[in-house]
Amino acid sequence: MTWLFPLYLLGAAAIIGPILMHLRRRPPQDRVEFSSLMFLDAQPPMPVSKRRLEHWLLLLLRCLALILLALMFARPLWRGEETAALSQNHATLILVDRSASMQRADLWPRAQAEAARLLAAATPADRLALATFDRDFTPLWTFSEDASSASTRTATANQRLQQTRPGWASTDLGLALVQATTLFTSQPGLTGLKKRIIVLTDFQEGTRLDALRSQVWPETIAVSLHRLDAPDSDNLSLSLAATTTEDNNEDDNTASLPTSSPRRPTARLRLSNTRDSKAANFTLAWEKGGAEAITGYLPPGATRVLTAPPIADESQARTLLLTGDAWDFDNRVFIAPPQPRPVHILFIGDESTRNEAASPLFYLSRALQQTPTLLPTLQVIPSSSATSIPAETDIVFTSGTPLQLPLAQALHTFMENGGMVVTVVEDTTTPAILSTLSSAPAAAIALSPAAPSQDYLMLAQVDIAHPLLRPFADERLRDFTKLRFWKHRSLSLSEAATPFLKVIASFDDRTPAILTSSPGKGTLILLTSGWHPADSQLALSTKFVPLLYGWLEAAGFHNEPASSLLVGDAFPQEANTQILTPDGHPLSQSTALTPGLYTITGARTPSSASQTQSPSPSAPISPGARTPPSATQTPSPSAPSSPGARTPSSASQTQNPSPSAQTPRLIAVNLPPEETRITPLEPNKLLEFGLPLDSPSTDLTPSPPEDRERLATTEQEGRQRAWLWLLTALLLLLALETWLSGRIRHPTPQPTYS
Structure with a gap:
C-alpha cells in the first residue's frame, strides 16, 4: 500500500492533544469554609504525576478520529504488481477506415502500411488493439488477445488487416469512436496506461459524427487523427434522387379506375462535383447501351438533377454509368426495371x-x-x-x-x-x-x-x-x-x-x-x-x-413500389424466398456485398388478412445485383454490403397448389450519397465534440516516467476511493463520541430518599 499525499500522515501526531486534555485537572478556584470541617486535617493536592486517566473509551474515540482524518487526507492506494508493471507503457487502439471512399487511389494500401508500422513500433509491454470501421465497428485484434499473445501481435494483426478490403458502406466515425471507448473500459489491466486512439481515415465530408453528441468524451483517452489524402479531388458523383411515375394523379381527393396501361417509372439522378475538382465535362449513359448518352458540363462545387435517358427495353436490369473523372467508385447507379407481380x-x-x-x-x-x-x-x-x-x-x-x-x-x-x-x-x-x-x-x-x-x-x-x-x-x-x-x-x-x-x-x-x-x-x-x-x-x-x-x-400483394435501398439497409424478408448476389450465388452472412441488382425469388404463400406479419429485417445490404439460389437452399438473413441488384430465389417448394409461384424480381442497391462527398475535413472538427486531440505524429515514444507514474496512481486511486470509506468511518466515530460525551457530562440523576 502506498500514499498519494504521505505528508498528511504527520497530522496523526495531533492525537497528543486529547491525551493532554484528559490528563489536565484544574483545581477548584472558589474555596468555601464549612464549620463542620474545621477539626479535620488538610490534605495536600495530588501531584500531576500521580493523576490517572478517566473515560478511556472517550479518549480512544477522539484519538482514532484524528488518525482517520490524517489517513483520509493522505489518500491510501493499493497497487497490484500488474498495474505497477504496465504503468510505464501505452494502451493504443488503431482504428482503420474501410468505407467506400477508401477505394480511391492508394488510400487503403497506405492505411495498411501505416497500421503495420504502428504495430511494429510498439514494445511487448504495450497494449495494442486493431479495428476497422465504416458504418459498423469490427475488431481485428483486441486488448485481451494482446495481453495473452503479445509475441504474435504483429504477424497476426497484420495478416487479418491484409485480408480486409474496403467495403461499400458509409463512414460513421462518431459511432466507431464511441464503441472504441468501450474496449478501454471493459478490458481489465489497462489502469495507469496512457490511452489513445489512432484513426487512419480520409475524413471526408460525408463522415457521420452525430454519435459523439450523445456522450461526454473520457478525459483519459486521447485521439490522434491521421488523415490520408488522395493525390487529387477530381471527382464527379452520381446518386439516385427519386423514382417517380408519369401521369401521376395530382388531385388526392378524387380517385379513378386504373388506366389500361401501367405508368412508366422515371428516374431522377443527382450529379455533383467536388469544390476543388478540375474535371467538369461528363458523359452519362446506360452501361450496356440502349439509349443516346447525355453529355454536359458541371462546374466545381455544383449539383444538378437530371432525368435518366430513356431506354427501349425496360425489362432488363439497368445500370447508369458516369464518366469524366478519375475515381469511379461512385459513378454507377442501379435502377431496377418495372416488375409487376x-x-x-x-x-x-x-x-x-x-x-x-x-x-x-x-x-x-x-x-x-x-x-x-x-x-x-x-x-x-x-x-x-x-x-x-x-x-x-x-x-x-x-x-x-x-x-x-x-x-x-x-x-x-x-x-x-x-x-x-x-x-x-x-x-x-x-x-x-x-x-x-x-x-x-x-x-x-x-x-x-x-x-x-x-x-x-x-x-x-x-x-x-x-x-x-x-x-x-x-x-x-x-x-x-x-x-x-x-x-x-x-x-x-x-x-x-x-x-x-x-x-x-x-x-x-x-x-x-x-x-x-x-x-x-x-x-x-x-x-x-x-x-x-x-x-x-x-x-x-x-x-x-x-x-x-x-x-x-x-393477401400478400403489396401495390407500393419497393423503396430504393442503400448499402447497409435491410432487405425485406419474405417467407419461402431467398436473395441472390449479382453473380448468382446465395446471399449469406459472409458474402461481401457490393452495389448492384439483387434478385428475390421463391414461392409466395398468401398470408391471412387477419394475421399480418411484419417483415423481419435482414442484415445490412450494399449495392449490387443478386440472383436467386436453388430451391433446395435455405434463405439467408444477410443483406448486401455493396451496391447492385439482387434477385430472391425459392427456398423450398410449397405444398399448397393454390398460391402461385412468385416471379423473380430485382432490388436495386446503391452507394449511400453521403459517401460521395470526398472533400476532406480539418481534424480540428473533432474538437467541437470535446475530443482531446493529440498531435498528428505517429510516434509511440513514451512520456516521461514521472508523468506516467502520476497518471497511473491518480487514476487507480480515483477508482478505489479508499478515502470515501475512511470518511464514512470518521463520521460514525464522531457521532459515537458526541453521544458518549453527552452521557458523561450529564449523568443520570440519582433518586433521593427521605
Missing part, C-alpha cells in the same frame, strides 16, 4: 356480363388493372362448372351467382390452404352455405332476403384498424357520407357464430355490412351488399379501387 384472380359468374354496365364483373374487370408493381389477371368460370379451384388462383370473387354446396366446399378447401375468397351474400344463399365457408354453426346464422325499400343505408361503423380495411385509415378516404346502399341482405349472428365470423363494418341500422373469417390459413370476406349499381354506389365511388387493392395487400 402477377395476381391470378378468379371470378365465378357469367363471362357474358363483362361488358354489361349493371353487372359486378363489369366494374371488377375495370378496377383490377396493371400497376407498376402488380399485374392482375382475371379469369371467369361459370358456377355450374366451378367444382374445383384452379391451382394458380390467388383470390376468388363471387357475386350475382348462387353458390352450391360442392362449390362452397371447394372454396373452403382453397381458403384452408391460404387463399382469399370475397363473396356477396345473395338472396339464394343459405345458412348452410355460410356455415361451410366459415365453419360457423348453421343454426347460429340467420338470413333475411333483401326487401325493396325507398330509403337507403349508409356505413356507420368501420373498423379502420383491421387489415382488410386499412386503406380507409387515410383521412381522405374515411368519409362515407356519399356512399349509399340500396339493397342488402340482413344477417344476424348468435353468440355461437361470433368466434368464426367477425363484423368489421356495419350499416346505420346496425346490421352487418362486411364480415370476415379465417378458415385455416386463408381469409373469407362476406359482403351483405354488392358493389354494382343495383345494390350500392360502391363501384362508382372513390372507395372501390382502394378497397380492392387493400384486399390484395392483405
Whole structure:
C-alpha cells in the first residue's frame, strides 16, 4: 500500500492533544469554609504525576478520529504488481477506415502500411488493439488477445488487416469512436496506461459524427487523427434522387379506375462535383447501351438533377454509368426495371356480363388493372362448372351467382390452404352455405332476403384498424357520407357464430355490412351488399379501387413500389424466398456485398388478412445485383454490403397448389450519397465534440516516467476511493463520541430518599 499525499500522515501526531486534555485537572478556584470541617486535617493536592486517566473509551474515540482524518487526507492506494508493471507503457487502439471512399487511389494500401508500422513500433509491454470501421465497428485484434499473445501481435494483426478490403458502406466515425471507448473500459489491466486512439481515415465530408453528441468524451483517452489524402479531388458523383411515375394523379381527393396501361417509372439522378475538382465535362449513359448518352458540363462545387435517358427495353436490369473523372467508385447507379407481380384472380359468374354496365364483373374487370408493381389477371368460370379451384388462383370473387354446396366446399378447401375468397351474400344463399365457408354453426346464422325499400343505408361503423380495411385509415378516404346502399341482405349472428365470423363494418341500422373469417390459413370476406349499381354506389365511388387493392395487400400483394435501398439497409424478408448476389450465388452472412441488382425469388404463400406479419429485417445490404439460389437452399438473413441488384430465389417448394409461384424480381442497391462527398475535413472538427486531440505524429515514444507514474496512481486511486470509506468511518466515530460525551457530562440523576 502506498500514499498519494504521505505528508498528511504527520497530522496523526495531533492525537497528543486529547491525551493532554484528559490528563489536565484544574483545581477548584472558589474555596468555601464549612464549620463542620474545621477539626479535620488538610490534605495536600495530588501531584500531576500521580493523576490517572478517566473515560478511556472517550479518549480512544477522539484519538482514532484524528488518525482517520490524517489517513483520509493522505489518500491510501493499493497497487497490484500488474498495474505497477504496465504503468510505464501505452494502451493504443488503431482504428482503420474501410468505407467506400477508401477505394480511391492508394488510400487503403497506405492505411495498411501505416497500421503495420504502428504495430511494429510498439514494445511487448504495450497494449495494442486493431479495428476497422465504416458504418459498423469490427475488431481485428483486441486488448485481451494482446495481453495473452503479445509475441504474435504483429504477424497476426497484420495478416487479418491484409485480408480486409474496403467495403461499400458509409463512414460513421462518431459511432466507431464511441464503441472504441468501450474496449478501454471493459478490458481489465489497462489502469495507469496512457490511452489513445489512432484513426487512419480520409475524413471526408460525408463522415457521420452525430454519435459523439450523445456522450461526454473520457478525459483519459486521447485521439490522434491521421488523415490520408488522395493525390487529387477530381471527382464527379452520381446518386439516385427519386423514382417517380408519369401521369401521376395530382388531385388526392378524387380517385379513378386504373388506366389500361401501367405508368412508366422515371428516374431522377443527382450529379455533383467536388469544390476543388478540375474535371467538369461528363458523359452519362446506360452501361450496356440502349439509349443516346447525355453529355454536359458541371462546374466545381455544383449539383444538378437530371432525368435518366430513356431506354427501349425496360425489362432488363439497368445500370447508369458516369464518366469524366478519375475515381469511379461512385459513378454507377442501379435502377431496377418495372416488375409487376402477377395476381391470378378468379371470378365465378357469367363471362357474358363483362361488358354489361349493371353487372359486378363489369366494374371488377375495370378496377383490377396493371400497376407498376402488380399485374392482375382475371379469369371467369361459370358456377355450374366451378367444382374445383384452379391451382394458380390467388383470390376468388363471387357475386350475382348462387353458390352450391360442392362449390362452397371447394372454396373452403382453397381458403384452408391460404387463399382469399370475397363473396356477396345473395338472396339464394343459405345458412348452410355460410356455415361451410366459415365453419360457423348453421343454426347460429340467420338470413333475411333483401326487401325493396325507398330509403337507403349508409356505413356507420368501420373498423379502420383491421387489415382488410386499412386503406380507409387515410383521412381522405374515411368519409362515407356519399356512399349509399340500396339493397342488402340482413344477417344476424348468435353468440355461437361470433368466434368464426367477425363484423368489421356495419350499416346505420346496425346490421352487418362486411364480415370476415379465417378458415385455416386463408381469409373469407362476406359482403351483405354488392358493389354494382343495383345494390350500392360502391363501384362508382372513390372507395372501390382502394378497397380492392387493400384486399390484395392483405393477401400478400403489396401495390407500393419497393423503396430504393442503400448499402447497409435491410432487405425485406419474405417467407419461402431467398436473395441472390449479382453473380448468382446465395446471399449469406459472409458474402461481401457490393452495389448492384439483387434478385428475390421463391414461392409466395398468401398470408391471412387477419394475421399480418411484419417483415423481419435482414442484415445490412450494399449495392449490387443478386440472383436467386436453388430451391433446395435455405434463405439467408444477410443483406448486401455493396451496391447492385439482387434477385430472391425459392427456398423450398410449397405444398399448397393454390398460391402461385412468385416471379423473380430485382432490388436495386446503391452507394449511400453521403459517401460521395470526398472533400476532406480539418481534424480540428473533432474538437467541437470535446475530443482531446493529440498531435498528428505517429510516434509511440513514451512520456516521461514521472508523468506516467502520476497518471497511473491518480487514476487507480480515483477508482478505489479508499478515502470515501475512511470518511464514512470518521463520521460514525464522531457521532459515537458526541453521544458518549453527552452521557458523561450529564449523568443520570440519582433518586433521593427521605
